[in-house]
Amino acid sequence: MDQGLPTTQSPHAWRTAALAALLLGGGALALHGGALDRQIFAAVNAWGPAGAVAWSALSVAGLGSAALLFAGAAGPRRPQVLAAFIVAVIGGGLLVQLLKGGFAMGRPLALLGPEAVQVIGMELRSRSMPSGHAAMAFTAAALLLAGPLRAAALPWRVLALLAALAVALSRIAVGAHWPSDVAAGAALGWAVGLAINGTPKGQALVARMGDGLAGRVGAHLTAAALVATACGFWVAEREYPQAGWMHGVVALIGLAAALLWWRAHPGPGAR
Numbered sequence: 001m002d003q004g005l006p007t008t009q010s011p012h013a014w015r016t017a018a019l020a021a022l023l024l025g026g027g028a029l030a031l032h033g034g035a036l037d038r039q040i041f042a043a044v045n046a047w048g049p050a051g052a053v054a055w056s057a058l059s060v061a062g063l064g065s066a067a068l069l070f071a072g073a074a075g076p077r078r079p080q081v082l083a084a085f086i087v088a089v090i091g092g093g094l095l096v097q098l099l100k101g102g103f104a105m106g107r108p109l110a111l112l113g114p115e116a117v118q119v120i121g122m123e124l125r126s127r128s129m130p131s132g133h134a135a136m137a138f139t140a141a142a143l144l145l146a147g148p149l150r151a152a153a154l155p156w157r158v159l160a161l162l163a164a165l166a167v168a169l170s171r172i173a174v175g176a177h178w179p180s181d182v183a184a185g186a187a188l189g190w191a192v193g194l195a196i197n198g199t200p201k202g203q204a205l206v207a208r209m210g211d212g213l214a215g216r217v218g219a220h221l222t223a224a225a226l227v228a229t230a231c232g233f234w235v236a237e238r239e240y241p242q243a244g245w246m247h248g249v250v251a252l253i254g255l256a257a258a259l260l261w262w263r264a265h266p267g268p269g270a271r
Contacts, residue, residue: 142193230254
């Protein structure tokens with residue numbers, strides 16, 4: 001079975017990349033809310049109104065639940081892809097929330113006021129650092145580049161990074177985050193992805209989970225979970241009304257993924 005993720009990776013490469021991510025995160029923290037942060041925010045946030053629908057859709061795509069539905073579409077032939085994303089969403093999400101609560105930093109709307117911020121969607125004022133959407137996007141990029149896209153042509157790998165960057169920039173364009181929040185989130189997300197794919201313990205955990213998901217009971221439970229997540233994604237309160245269509249797209253992908261998992265082990269009466 002094609003498990004979808006590598007089983008080996010250079011420990012030296014993992015440590016180097018993790019150190020670079022930590023340095024980037026530390027630098028972002030030092031710049032938070034400063035003059036440079038405000039200048040970059042103003043420039044990117046000015047893009048918001050002209051592309052409100054696109055920026056809203058990108059923000060929706062950066063949600064952890066959306067990432068799980070996308071990963072589920074890899075199907076039961078690559079169970080470790082979904083397993084890695086489950087670990088990332090739970091572990092990375094918990095870490096992001098702990099940091100948000102610990103830093104307790106104000107968002108642009110709280111510090112600059114409504115007259116200086118172009119807000120698209122829900123008005124957010126607190127728990128700014130780091131950006132959870134950026135963290136999720138760059139975790140996904142790290143997982144994909146080390147897994148399904150590891151042997152892909154260069155344009156596909158570049159596209160994965162550009163998609164993560166677009167999600168990260170959307171958080172500034174909609175007025176939700178400072179550039180430093182996004183940089184810190186991206187660094188954190190990249191480090192989480194590397195921790196999952198670049199360490200023996202992370203690889204072993206994902207392998208065990210993938211094996212469990214691939215079995216008959218695991219596949220059927222996964223299908224049920226994907227259906228529940230897709231339905232919840234569709235009916236949940238929408239922070240970005242202009243991206244309602246994106247909720248539909250993601251939910252449909254999740255339902256299609258659920259069908260793949262269910263059909264991997266059809267019932268005894270199936271033909």
